[in-house]
Amino acid sequence: MDCFHLHILGCGSALPTKRHYPTAQIVHLRGKLFMIDCGEGSQLQFRQTGLNYNRIGDIFISHLHGDHCFGLLGMISTMGLLGRTAPLRIHARPELEELMQPHLDYFCRDLPYRVEFVSFDPDKHSLVYEDRSLEVYCFPLKHRVKSAGFLFREKARQRHIIKEMMDFYGIPLKEIPAIKEGADFVDSEGRLISNSRLTRPPKAPLSYAFCSDTAYDENIIKYIKGVDLLYYEATFGDDLAELAETTMHSTASQAAGIAHKAKVGQLVIGHYSARYTNEEILLQQARAVFPNTELADEGKRFDVAAVAENNK
């Protein structure tokens, strides 16, 4: 499945409301699922997506506040009940393993799979995950506790072979991998056939960035520059800018300011304070600064490829 989707499982903040769950989301990239944060109730919201629990290989935890990680134990238990055998990796600052291991030993002692904690330093910009088609980086945010954002960036895709041209020049199959990577072809008589005659350029790699709880901080911009889709917490409206500063959160306008300066494709805001019974005011304030803004909502899906296409 050649998709790159963001599924919102929860976009409320710490206080529960009748409409929102605490932070959790799924990045669905070509059949693999990556979870970002895992607030209480994540497993219940995940169930609503119809996606398969076992497809989640890696969970990234931005910071150790309860509204971003209290759902982990339930999620881990459920995967066990569903007979998972593949290891699950949880990427977080090292304290999480110390805290969770005694609970895993007690509540999940018969787990049929391994939970592996992979620690990273939220103060550093670093590569935390890599596979054939994707790199995930963490980068520092500015919150009351160490907090990280995550950048999901597709690796450059291979060029598309033009089959007719391959046939025309009689190019052997074994040459194809190199040509897909951009190599020219030299035939048996020494003639060079330029790669651009044999291939079409691939789609541009897509990217998504998640910015968890953070005060306004322009240092973030460099890490998320030009991403197609940006999720950014916008806990408060302009009316509570002072409270945002004290609690080291962002307002909707500040989120939009960062999106504008980072020249992202689309902004999605979430992590709404329970004070707002309707987030339209946050949307209006964000759109005044960065028009291509949308509200996150539980069950909502954002298609990163479509965002990129619309921004061409």
Add this chain to the structure above:
Amino acid sequence: MDCFHLHILGCGSALPTKRHYPTAQIVHLRGKLFMIDCGEGSQLQFRQTGLNYNRIGDIFISHLHGDHCFGLLGMISTMGLLGRTAPLRIHARPELEELMQPHLDYFCRDLPYRVEFVSFDPDKHSLVYEDRSLEVYCFPLKHRVKSAGFLFREKARQRHIIKEMMDFYGIPLKEIPAIKEGADFVDSEGRLISNSRLTRPPKAPLSYAFCSDTAYDENIIKYIKGVDLLYYEATFGDDLAELAETTMHSTASQAAGIAHKAKVGQLVIGHYSARYTNEEILLQQARAVFPNTELADEGKRFDVAAVAENNK
């Protein structure tokens, strides 16, 4: 508020479904709220009831399986955010305190109130809570881990004064407390006026019993004999009686068998296996044995006084 209500917050079993939350419920007795079990998402479901978090003084945990206690940390954090100052007592087997204290120290270090763990032995029948109008007992169930049920029993209420008779006999105010307790009155001339002329009998004390995960076990009957309302887990239907035995759960018919033998007023079944997309079959099987059975469902409220009234 002179009520005795049971609110269902969650009545699913360990595997999440699109319709049910794991176990949690609220007993609302004359303005005080008591929580029984606290599965993941309890604080979210509690929010839906419109009741006040701060009214919860005591939480009773039946056993330490995740689907009965993974919601505790979120509930505790939220009460802190809401500015609670009164202590919260959590009644459970002693292991829970050992497990939770490091998490409370890390995630809830600024809590403006005290969390007190009160331990009980789930293998014993004992009084775990008492106040002016209520006694709560725990009693042993039969599960894969030590598991307890809880009995909520109102204390005998005082007799109702008949004001006209008090005036007629000129009874001084200071005598009223004793008369409410059932004392006769002797006037200044030595004449005895029988209590039955001065008072009307109080309403019969109401009772509610919660039976958490348990295999079929007739030993339970003696602890819940004659309660007005009984909640009993009925994870499976008759089709899965063997699985019920292996996993030490009950079927709907078994739950109804216990209700019948204990001569309870009404049975409510819950803790449904995720296998059942519709619990009507469980209801039918239970009603064949004990007609006055109802299905639990999230958000449903049962009025214990009304049950008692209907069974007169």
